[in-house]
Amino acid sequence: MPIKLPEGLPAKRVLEQEHVFVMDEQRAFHQDIRPLKILILNLMPIKETAETQLLRLLGNTPLQVEITLLRMETHQAKNTSTEHLQAFYTTFRDIERQNFDGMIVTGAPIEHLPFEEVAYWPELTRILDWSRQHVTSTIHICWGAQAGLYHHYGIAKRPLAEKMFGVFTHEICLDIPLVRGFDEGFLAPHSRHSTVDEKDVLACPELQLISKSKEAGVYIVATEDGQQIFVTGHSEYDRETLAEEYHRDIERQLQVPLPKNYFPNDDPSQTPLHNWRSHAYLLFSNWLNYYVYQQTPYDLSSLH
Template sequence: MPITLPRTLPAYDVLSREGVMVMGKEKSAQQDIRPLKIGLLNLMPKKIQTENQFARLIGATPLQIDFRLIRMTEHQTKNTAADHMAEFYRPFQEVRDEKFDGFIITGAPIEHLPFEEVTYWNELQEVMDWTQTNVHSTFGVCWGGMALLKHFHGVDKRMLDEKAFGCFRQQNLEPASPYLRGFSDDCVIPVSRWTENTREEIEAAGLKVLLGSDVVGPCLVEDADHRALYIFNHFEYDSGTLKEEYDRDVANGTPINVPGNYYPDNDPTKPPQNRWRSHAHLLYGNWVSEIYLTTPFDQSLIGQTSTDLRS
């Protein structure tokens, strides 16, 4: 089944050309099925790139997705045209009375700041509390995952001595997890962050690490009590995203290592290789499938019923 997107959203044409099933809202309204309503709270500066990345992954399943773009109410982006934000995004305060089957909180390039110093931290705390009554399953990505971990469990991020940057192999620590259905014993995922959370702290909080690395620490964490997943790395990245970050820092004179295990022969003059795409689709496909299998058909019951409705 297709993902439902506005026909004028840039992702509509991008995904259509790639063969992803995309449907306009008018046609969607004529179908006698209930699409899964998934919101994206987009905290990244490059809004359109991030929209494309997540829409590509959650739109690749046979299920119909009603994809909603959300922004913080007061925070104004400086990197995306105001008319794009006005046309496609709704502030959180306008959707707080709605129910969502799934909700993604993206990363944000503000790792160096303590959470309490982030200008929209108070509202983000409100969002995170709201997910417990209005969202069936939440997915926090990179800084977004660390923010959820901090808010719900008091586990704070730690600064690294140098940036974890490149493609790192992760071990499949819970092969029986429905979120890792079809996963290999290990997989590669792009990493780009200055902070980390330790496995010891995460497990001490009663959470389960699903994917992890001896080099860059935990990758994917399940928080069953809060119906949430936290991923600290970037399955959603395009093939060239790490290259863009590396080229930007080189151009700005910012000290940066060549992203490890990314370019052939570690040579940045060669085109980078994408070795994470299949597992990216598996993870987000598994997440969407679990939402479909467990979310109430009556959306008004979201946040009020058992998370296991398959039996």
């Protein structure tokens, strides 16, 4: 089934070239199906890239999905044009009276800041609180996961001596529908300067540790009802995303480690393998199916 996108969104052209089934509002109107309403709070600096990565995964299920893109009103984006934001994004004040089947909170490259020093932290916490009553299930990614764990459950992020950077093997700690079909050892990228301590997660009775990595630590955490899901890595990343980040940091003369388990023979001139792709598709399709589609009411006005 298709993913419904605004006409003119740059990601639409990219996905069509990849033969991902997308459609505009006019075609969706003629289908007698209520699409799942998914809100994407995009905190990434280059928003077009994050849009394409997430929409690619959301478009790979039998479910019709309608996307709303949300930006922070209290933050001025520097790497995305004003024209793009005005054309395709909305603000919280415009949607706060609405309900959504699902929500995605992306990462953000601001790990060096304490949460309370992030300029848009008050607005973000308001949205996170709102999601508990207005969203069936929310999935938080990387910094978004750390922010959600801290705000909802008081779990602090902890700085790392060296950047967690590369593609790591993970294991399943608790067999739930979110990880149904996963291999016993599966791969996912990480790119972060801080972490969440496993002991802090296990000490919180409201949370379940779903997956972890011997090298990268805590990976997936969720509440028992699946309303809140936290993913500390970046399964949505494209093949070249870590490479682009590495080369960009080197050009800036930053001291960054070579991404682990990523470049063939640890040679940055070689093309990395995209060996986490199937896990990424499965993670998001399981989320949409088991935690959104099968849990959300047909009439969203009855949500909570």
